[in-house]
Amino acid sequence: MRKGIYRSIKHAMILAFALSFGQKLAAQTVPGSGFDAIDYAITITPDIPNKSLSGESVITVEVTDKAQSEFAFSAFDLPIERATVNGQKARIQCDKTALMIVSPKPIKKGATARISISYQGRPKQGVIFGADYAYSDYFACSWTPCLQDKPGDKAKVAISIIAKAGQDTQSIGTVNVLRPQGSSLVQYNWTSATPYSNYLFSFAVGRYNRVALSPRLDVANLTQQTPDQVRALFGTTPDMVAFFEERSGVPMPVGHYTQLLTPGDDAQEAATYSTMGQNQITPILKDPTDDWVIAHELAHLWWGNGVTCESWDQFWLNEGITSFMVAAWKEHRHGRAAYDAEMDHARDRVKRAVDRGYDKPLTFAGPYPSLGTRRAIQYSKGALFMDALRRELGDGPFWQALRTYTRQYMGKTVNSRDFQRAFEVSSGRDLSALFKAWVYTA
Numbered sequence: 001m002r003k004g005i006y007r008s009i010k011h012a013m014i015l016a017f018a019l020s021f022g023q024k025l026a027a028q029t030v031p032g033s034g035f036d037a038i039d040y041a042i043t044i045t046p047d048i049p050n051k052s053l054s055g056e057s058v059i060t061v062e063v064t065d066k067a068q069s070e071f072a073f074s075a076f077d078l079p080i081e082r083a084t085v086n087g088q089k090a091r092i093q094c095d096k097t098a099l100m101i102v103s104p105k106p107i108k109k110g111a112t113a114r115i116s117i118s119y120q121g122r123p124k125q126g127v128i129f130g131a132d133y134a135y136s137d138y139f140a141c142s143w144t145p146c147l148q149d150k151p152g153d154k155a156k157v158a159i160s161i162i163a164k165a166g167q168d169t170q171s172i173g174t175v176n177v178l179r180p181q182g183s184s185l186v187q188y189n190w191t192s193a194t195p196y197s198n199y200l201f202s203f204a205v206g207r208y209n210r211v212a213l214s215p216r217l218d219v220a221n222l223t224q225q226t227p228d229q230v231r232a233l234f235g236t237t238p239d240m241v242a243f244f245e246e247r248s249g250v251p252m253p254v255g256h257y258t259q260l261l262t263p264g265d266d267a268q269e270a271a272t273y274s275t276m277g278q279n280q281i282t283p284i285l286k287d288p289t290d291d292w293v294i295a296h297e298l299a300h301l302w303w304g305n306g307v308t309c310e311s312w313d314q315f316w317l318n319e320g321i322t323s324f325m326v327a328a329w330k331e332h333r334h335g336r337a338a339y340d341a342e343m344d345h346a347r348d349r350v351k352r353a354v355d356r357g358y359d360k361p362l363t364f365a366g367p368y369p370s371l372g373t374r375r376a377i378q379y380s381k382g383a384l385f386m387d388a389l390r391r392e393l394g395d396g397p398f399w400q401a402l403r404t405y406t407r408q409y410m411g412k413t414v415n416s417r418d419f420q421r422a423f424e425v426s427s428g429r430d431l432s433a434l435f436k437a438w439v440y441t442a
């Protein structure tokens with residue numbers, strides 16, 4: 001059932017996580033050290049035939065520790081044409097671990113700096129180019145300088161996309177379209193007032209059609225599927241939204257949610273939309289219970305995008321809860337056997353990890369030998385832990401505790417102690433033994 005998701009795994013992703021978990025960098029070159037990113041204003045012009053793009057990112061940061069002149073971002077492959085800090089020309093240093101922008105003057109603690117970076121080139125990863133479309137996947141910092149591995153630093157983002165007439169775009173939040181007179185180019189200004197982790201920054205451009213599912217839901221269709229076929233594939237989405245709203249105690253955290261349907265194997269959440277390959281979705285036509293990808297990416301609006309792990313060693317709070325919520329949706333929609341099948345599947349994956357010598361707690365910081373092993377712990381063991389908590393507390397107190405947690409931390413970042421505290425306060429129970437057995441490394 002989940003073979004497809006393994007097909008879509010990129011080796012680079014394994015490398016990225018191995019680096020973020022395993023490698024110690026000199027303090028000043030750790031991307032994001034010493035500052036908070038507050039706001040990103042990104043303008044990109046994709047060149048689809050050339051599989052390239054040009055862009056400018058204006059990043060407003062606040063210095064947090066002590067005066068500093070070096071600002072490190074995630075490693076960035078595209079050639080940089082120019083960088084400034086507060087309007088003054090800055091030095092650029094790039095290596096495999098970081099992109100460093102060096103201000104000619106130190107910026108004082110508590111002060112903000114406006115870092116502007118212009119670039120152009122062919123992204124090696126992070127953007128999938130087709131004949132007449134392009135869309136980004138997980139690696140946001142491949143197409144714009146940002147902080148890929150600092151999920152705890154949420155920032156506001158505005159993404160402007162310069163597209164050709166006849167193309168449509170998708171990005172974060174709501175859009176304002178400018179059509180300059182006499183130009184064949186159209187500027188799509190996407191903005192979100194809600195701050196998001198940088199790995200959720202994303203965009204798409206192409207000649208697609210949109211199929212409405214409800215006033216708040218649509219599908220941006222890049223495939224040959226007809227509108228009726230799209231509705232058949234995604235028709236349960238409104239019921240899923242109602243289910244997650246009820247179980248979380250929080251209304252859908254975005255005003256509008258789009259599912260971008262692509263020709264491939266994608267399964268990737270972005271801040272206010274998700275990208276899904278038709279190879280992941282079409283099995284639903286044969287087996288209606290095979291609806292996990294729609295449920296999984298939608299659930300991330302609450303757990304992952306809304307309530308976000310503060311660092312990758314807490315990633316089970318994004319993926320374990322989301323994997324569990326897929327099982328809970330299946331139980332609600334398809335019956336208890338579908339829930340049990342998800343748990344059996346999770347147990348199989350964890351057993352394979354244990355057989356490989358990775359009998360690890362949920363917050364194990366790695367390194368893992370493969371993305372599959374990491375996912376077995378953070379996704380599958382995370383889902384099994386949620387199931388264990390549910391059995392320990394009973395349905396009423398368990399769901400009430402999940403509501404307490406989700407309401408309390410919506411829009412914020414969390415760690416496992418926050419999660420434990422919310423569940424203990426809500427249920428009135430001491431859960432330390434259960435958390436010690438499943439979650440913590442010591």
Ligand SMILES: [Zn+2]
Pocket residue numbers: 296300318319322
């Ligand atoms: Zn996920």
